Amino acid sequence: xxxxxxxxxxxxxxxxxxxxxxxxxxxxxxxxxxxxxxxxxxxxxxxxxxxxxxxxxxxxxxxxxxxxxxxxxxxxxxxxxxxxxxxxxxxxxxxxxxxxxxxxxxxxxxxxxxxxxxxxxxxxxxxxxxxxxxxxxxxxxxxxxxxxxxxxxxxxxxxxxxxxxxxxxxxxxxxxxxxxxxxxxxxxxxxxxxxxxxxxxxxxxxxxxxxxxxxxxxxxxxxxxxxxxxxxxxxxxxxxxxxxxxxxxxxxxxxxxxxxxxxxxxxxxxxxxxxxxxxxxxxxxxxxxxxxxxxxxxxxxxxxxxxxxxxxxxxxxxxxxxxxxxxxxxxxxxxxxxxxxxxxxxxxxxxxxxxxxxxxxxxxxxxxxxxxxxxxxxxxxxxxxxxxxxxxxxxxxxxxxxxxxxxxxxxxxxxxxxxxxxxxxxxxxxxxxxxxxxxxxxxxxxxxxxxxxxxxxxxxxxxxxxxxxxxxxxxxxxxxxxxxxxxxxxxxxx
Numbered sequence: 001x002x003x004x005x006x007x008x009x010x011x012x013x014x015x016x017x018x019x020x021x022x023x024x025x026x027x028x029x030x031x032x033x034x035x036x037x038x039x040x041x042x043x044x045x046x047x048x049x050x051x052x053x054x055x056x057x058x059x060x061x062x063x064x065x066x067x068x069x070x071x072x073x074x075x076x077x078x079x080x081x082x083x084x085x086x087x088x089x090x091x092x093x094x095x096x097x098x099x100x101x102x103x104x105x106x107x108x109x110x111x112x113x114x115x116x117x118x119x120x121x122x123x124x125x126x127x128x129x130x131x132x133x134x135x136x137x138x139x140x141x142x143x144x145x146x147x148x149x150x151x152x153x154x155x156x157x158x159x160x161x162x163x164x165x166x167x168x169x170x171x172x173x174x175x176x177x178x179x180x181x182x183x184x185x186x187x188x189x190x191x192x193x194x195x196x197x198x199x200x201x202x203x204x205x206x207x208x209x210x211x212x213x214x215x216x217x218x219x220x221x222x223x224x225x226x227x228x229x230x231x232x233x234x235x236x237x238x239x240x241x242x243x244x245x246x247x248x249x250x251x252x253x254x255x256x257x258x259x260x261x262x263x264x265x266x267x268x269x270x271x272x273x274x275x276x277x278x279x280x281x282x283x284x285x286x287x288x289x290x291x292x293x294x295x296x297x298x299x300x301x302x303x304x305x306x307x308x309x310x311x312x313x314x315x316x317x318x319x320x321x322x323x324x325x326x327x328x329x330x331x332x333x334x335x336x337x338x339x340x341x342x343x344x345x346x347x348x349x350x351x352x353x354x355x356x357x358x359x360x361x362x363x364x365x366x367x368x369x370x371x372x373x374x375x376x377x378x379x380x381x382x383x384x385x386x387x388x389x390x391x392x393x394x395x396x397x398x399x400x401x402x403x404x405x406x407x408x409x410x411x412x413x414x415x416x417x418x419x420x421x422x423x424x425x426x427x428x429x430x431x432x433x434x435x436x437x438x439x440x441x442x443x444x445x446x447x448x449x450x451x452x453x454x455x456x457x458x459x460x461x462x463x464x465x466x467x468x469x470x471x472x473x474x475x476x477x478x479x480x481x482x483x484x485x486x487x488x489x490x491x492x493x494x
Contacts, residue, residue, distance in 0.1 A: 037062060038069055043369040045077035045093070048086035053077065057096070065097030074104040083113030085220065087121050087212040094129055103134045115147055116288050120219055121212040164222050166190065166234035166245055171197050178252065183241075190245055195233060198244040214242065221316055224291070228279035230302055230314035249312065251303025254384070258298055263391035266420075268307075270457075273385050274450045275311035276301060280381060281443035283313070284374045291316075292373065294366075296380035297358040298387065359404035360394050365437055367408040375437035381446075382432035386414050389421045389429070411435055424453050 037060050044052035057064055070076045078098040081089040090110075094100065101109050111131035114122040123142075132139040135146055142148050173186045177196065188197035214237070221232040236243040251257070254272070257264070264272065283291040293300075293316065300315040363379035365372045383394045394414040395403035406412035413433055416426055428449055434440050441449075 039071065040369060041069075042071055042075065042077050042080055043371075045086070045089050046080035046084050048081065048084060048089055050086075050088045050092055053089055054092060064093055065099065067099055067102065069098075070102065070104070073106065074102070075108075076102050076104075076110070078102070079104060079108065079110045079113055082110040082119070082122050082126060083117055085114070085117055085119035085122055085216040087119075087125060087216055088209050090122055090125055091209055091212075094125070100126065100129050100131050101134075101139055103139075107134050109134050109139070111142060112147065115142070115151065118219060118223065119216050121216045125212070164218055164232075164234045165238070166236050166243075168236045168239050168243065171195075171236065171243060171245065173197060173199075177248075178256075187248060188245070190233070194248045196246045196248045198246070200242050200244065211237070217316070220291070223286075224283070224316070226279060226282040228275050228310065228312050229282065230312045246314070249302035249304055249314075251306045251309045253299050254301040254303065254311070254388075255298035257303065257306075258387065258393075264388050266389075269385075269388040270425075270450065270454055272301075272311040272388055274447060274454070276313060276381060276384065277443050277447040277450060279311075279313040280377055281447055284377070284443055290374050293377050293380075295358075296377050296384070297361040298384060299358070301384065359400040362404050363437070364408035364435060367404050372437065374442075375440045378432045378440040378443075378446075379437075381443075382429050382440075383414070385425075385429050385432070386416075389425055390414070390416060390418050422453055422457065424449070428453075 037056060041053055041056050041062065041064070044056065056062065063069065064077060076098060078090060078093045078100070079102065081093060101111075103109055108116075109132065111123065111126045112133045114126060115133070127142065132141055133145045133147055134140075170190055172189045174189060174194075175187050176184055177187045178185045183198050183200040186197045186199065188195050190197070218232075218235055218237075224232065230249060231247040233245045233247065235245060280293070280296075283293060293313065295315065296313070300313065302312050302314045304310040304312065359367070361380040361383045363372065363376040366376050386394050395407075395412070398406075403412065413430075428441070428446065432440050432446070
């Protein structure tokens with residue numbers, strides 16, 4: 001989108017003004033006004049953020065029951081929420097009259113997306129409201145459909161299976177191991193085995209909607225099995241505050257290693273990059289549809305030992321399910337979508353909705369509220385790999401949200417100051433943060449290239465040190481934009 005000048009209005013408002021000059025009908029003008037709002041509602045529905053959805057719809061007097069409340073692919077907010085397994089958003093949209101069997105241009109209904117994703121709680125919710133799937137040019141009941149036969153759903157019994165349950169009495173908390181936004185992690189003992197037990201702060205037992213969404217996330221975690229994915233063992237869901245039980249990672253998080261040691265050895269940077277790539281190759285290759293992590297960052301990458309251990313990916317999805325509800329928001333926050341510059345709109349929306357995740361690692365398309373896919377994880381991985389090889393945070397010295405906004409709007413990327421990084425590693429990282437998502441290599445290719453680089457380095461007997469660059473001075477985004485890159489902060493503007 002072009003930048004504002006003295007004779008134009010920024011963002012969506014400018015688009016609407018130019019449309020009005022074409023003397024469109026009142027119906028067409030209203031449709032043009034709704035278009036960016038529909039996009040925002042659909043985006044936040046896919047993210048499972050009910051607060052954002054509810055406020056956008058209510059404050060702007062939008063009608064989600066309208067059959068035309070959809071994107072260019074005819075996908076509705078309910079379809080995206082169902083496909084992503086957001087029970088809470090699905091229930092709210094259904095209560096507001098959202099069309100239950102809207103067929104998109106891929107011949108999917110909301111129920112089809114929920115079935116493909118294996119979101120059992122959402123499937124049951126949709127079925128209670130008459131949801132069907134579209135096959136052979138007609139709507140058919142799920143139990144009579146081909147997709148049900150392919151997935152072995154000859155009856156609804158498989159949807160009710162909750163074999164992750166662990167009795168609380170079997171879990172003995174030993175000592176605190178760390179704390180996060182949603183709970184405290186303990187080193188614990190379960191059936192004679194040392195495990196990690198995360199005692200969650202949020203009460204889902206007395207909230208049926210929260211419990212249903214929580215179970216949807218547990219069902220996803222239960223299906224993931226790989227040497228580079230933190231193994232989910234079970235959960236205590238019958239208690240007021242649930243407890244998640246996973247394998248215990250003695251090395252803590254990669255973020256903790258960065259904070260305590262500052263940098264990794266060249267060998268560690270290479271091996272950890274390959275470990276993470278293996279885990280992501282597994283997730284993105286899952287069928288019938290890939291698993292997108294969405295919140296990949298050093299705090300969610302765990303180590304089996306403080307040094308020389310295996311790197312594993314953890315913390316899937318629960319930041320969405322367990323995010324605290326924020327009610328102290330002014331209604332004007334949700335009426336100003338498109339009233340300012342595009343960058344300001346994006347930054348304000350992420351701040352006011354308390355969007356989870358670390359902005360330093362957030363892909364531009366996610367920050368811009370655009371449709372995204374597995375390539376969003378590629379961008380996040382590139383920032384982690386940069387930090388491992390460069391020895392410092394991406395956009396160090398910058399406010400994280402402003403850095404993400406600059407990356408999304410102005411092509412800002414970190415600068416490599418360490419001259420000892422292998423050129424092919426640098427090239428691969430730069431390809432992974434490409435502004436065009438589809439050009440980012442997939443993780444099978446990433447893994448293959450890392451293996452080739454490692455083999456070549458071993459053959460040459462070369463050791464490339466990871467040395468920490470000069471500490472950046474404090475710098476603002478405005479200064480960066482004015483100078484088109486300040487080497488003291490380690491960033492460049494494309």
